[in-house]
Amino acid sequence: MRSYGQYCAIAKALDVIGDRWNLLIVRELLLRGACRYTDLQGGLPGIASNLLADRLRDLERSGVILREDAPAPVASTVFRLTERGRSLEPLLRELLRWGAPLMAEPADGDAFRSHWLDVPVQEFVTDAAPDQPPVAIELRAGDEPPVTLETAAGAVRARHGAAQQPALVLSGPPQALVGVLIGGLPLREARALGLRCEGDVSALARLKVAGALG
Amino acid sequence: MRSYGQYCAIAKALDVIGDRWNLLIVRELLLRGACRYTDLQGGLPGIASNLLADRLRDLERSGVILREDAPAPVASTVFRLTERGRSLEPLLRELLRWGAPLMAEPADGDAFRSHWLDVPVQEFVTDAAPDQPPVAIELRAGDEPPVTLETAAGAVRARHGAAQQPALVLSGPPQALVGVLIGGLPLREARALGLRCEGDVSALARLKVAGALG
DNA sequence: CAGCATCCGCTTTGATACTG
DNA sequence: CAGTATCAAAGCGGATGCTG
Numbered sequence: 001m002r003s004y005g006q007y008c009a010i011a012k013a014l015d016v017i018g019d020r021w022n023l024l025i026v027r028e029l030l031l032r033g034a035c036r037y038t039d040l041q042g043g044l045p046g047i048a049s050n051l052l053a054d055r056l057r058d059l060e061r062s063g064v065i066l067r068e069d070a071p072a073p074v075a076s077t078v079f080r081l082t083e084r085g086r087s088l089e090p091l092l093r094e095l096l097r098w099g100a101p102l103m104a105e106p107a108d109g110d111a112f113r114s115h116w117l118d119v120p121v122q123e124f125v126t127d128a129a130p131d132q133p134p135v136a137i138e139l140r141a142g143d144e145p146p147v148t149l150e151t152a153a154g155a156v157r158a159r160h161g162a163a164q165q166p167a168l169v170l171s172g173p174p175q176a177l178v179g180v181l182i183g184g185l186p187l188r189e190a191r192a193l194g195l196r197c198e199g200d201v202s203a204l205a206r207l208k209v210a211g212a213l214g
Numbered sequence: 215m216r217s218y219g220q221y222c223a224i225a226k227a228l229d230v231i232g233d234r235w236n237l238l239i240v241r242e243l244l245l246r247g248a249c250r251y252t253d254l255q256g257g258l259p260g261i262a263s264n265l266l267a268d269r270l271r272d273l274e275r276s277g278v279i280l281r282e283d284a285p286a287p288v289a290s291t292v293f294r295l296t297e298r299g300r301s302l303e304p305l306l307r308e309l310l311r312w313g314a315p316l317m318a319e320p321a322d323g324d325a326f327r328s329h330w331l332d333v334p335v336q337e338f339v340t341d342a343a344p345d346q347p348p349v350a351i352e353l354r355a356g357d358e359p360p361v362t363l364e365t366a367a368g369a370v371r372a373r374h375g376a377a378q379q380p381a382l383v384l385s386g387p388p389q390a391l392v393g394v395l396i397g398g399l400p401l402r403e404a405r406a407l408g409l410r411c412e413g414d415v416s417a418l419a420r421l422k423v424a425g426a427l428g
Numbered sequence: 429c430a431g432c433a434t435c436c437g438c439t440t441t442g443a444t445a446c447t448g
Numbered sequence: 449c450a451g452t453a454t455c456a457a458a459g460c461g462g463a464t465g466c467t468g
Contacts, residue, residue, distance in 0.1 A: 002461090006324055010241050010313055016316065018234070038449060041450095046218060047442090049444090050441090091308040091312055094308050099228075109219065178221070234459085251432080262463095265461075
């Protein structure tokens with residue numbers, strides 16, 4: 001991106017991370033830690049290969065990420081955030097908050113990756129009954145690998161992989177799952193969107209949706 | 215901007231406000247309240263006229279701003295933020311924080327508008343001696359209209375216009391002024407950059423630079 | 429003058445193919 | 449795996465012109 005040529009901190013920040021794809025690359029590295037080139041491609045559906053290479057160069061030059069040649073067994077390049085890059089997390093959190101209401105709109109054809117749920121769940125969902133024994137709910141969104149939600153100390157955490165003893169397994173299109181988890185979508189409507197529940201549906205009552213959403 | 219086509223709140227937010235110039239338009243409306251088209255042009259040096267018109271349409275359609283025909287005496291169109299648009303303020307504040315260190319780098323040829331100082335000053339500068347009587351410091355950056363800093367209840371506020379009884383008048387290029395106010399630039403170096411002081415230089419000691427900066 | 433719309437040259441992006 | 453190479457299409461920036 002060309003510089004805005006404005007002596008203003010907001011414009012200067014946008015000069016560095018305002019370019020298309022840049023903040024989504026940072027999102028991936030925040031969510032998944034160090035990533036290989038192909039991991040990034042997988043988490044950024046829609047990005048062109050040359051653009052990813054360009055952006056990684058730009059972000060490296062501006063001190064947001066760094067490139068490391070992984071040690072012998074792996075023999076691969078990995079990209080990770082610098083401290084400066086990690087300090088973008090509050091900014092991404094604000095973007096998430098502001099963008100959350102937009103998740104209620106239909107999004108046919110949108111790509112989805114289950115790890116994108118990690119932060120939103122921690123941000124918006126809490127345990128409605130912290131006194132009760134912990135519960136595990138497994139999510140299977142589309143064809144994505146499963147994610148397990150676990151209640152812990154009043155909070156709800158998302159973890160990659162299937163649950164050993166899920167009280168409930170939710171499967172269906174991403175919109176139906178996210179609608180229930182973040183959008184406050186009624187269960188009936190979610191079912192109409194294709195949500196399928198196996199197990200103890202009452203476990204859903206443990207998930208209290210907070211934040212700016214209804 | 216084309217949609218990223220990702221079912222992720224961050225990507226959805228960027229679909230709406232990630233377009234070039236969009237967040238700077240929001241910055242102007244947050245700083246100055248309702249603006250006419252030409253006010254926006256003045257506060258956004260570098261924007262092409264057709265782009266501003268395009269972006270205003272986009273932002274209106276996505277509910278961030280609204281367009282009003284001002285009442286009779288003015289007979290002009292004004293643009294203002296909706297509630298949804300105002301809710302971008304925390305995001306811009308994070309951008310400001312993250313971008314602030316970049317203000318230390320040389321910025322020759324960058325445009326500057328004195329009202330851009332409003333938020334940064336409130337964010338980063340506090341009154342070092344709240345017990346002392348209030349002090350007014352007048353800033354004259356480049357050819358821009360003056361801004362007055364006033365200590366008030368431990369904080370420092372920026373106000374447009376000249377001061378009636380300034381204890382100190384600082385003038386010079388924006389970088390020298392901002393360097394001293396936000397960048398923690400030593401007075402000697404600021405003088406070398408062209409800073410001129412008239413009045414009680416010790417009044418500067420009232421300004422304590424806080425935040426993420428040195 | 430305020431608020432655009434049009435035209436034009438240039439840069440950036442996107443899709444795909446190819447390579448060490 | 450980690451990128452280049454190529455090329456078409458879209459977006460941007462600058463100038464200018466139009467309309468109330």
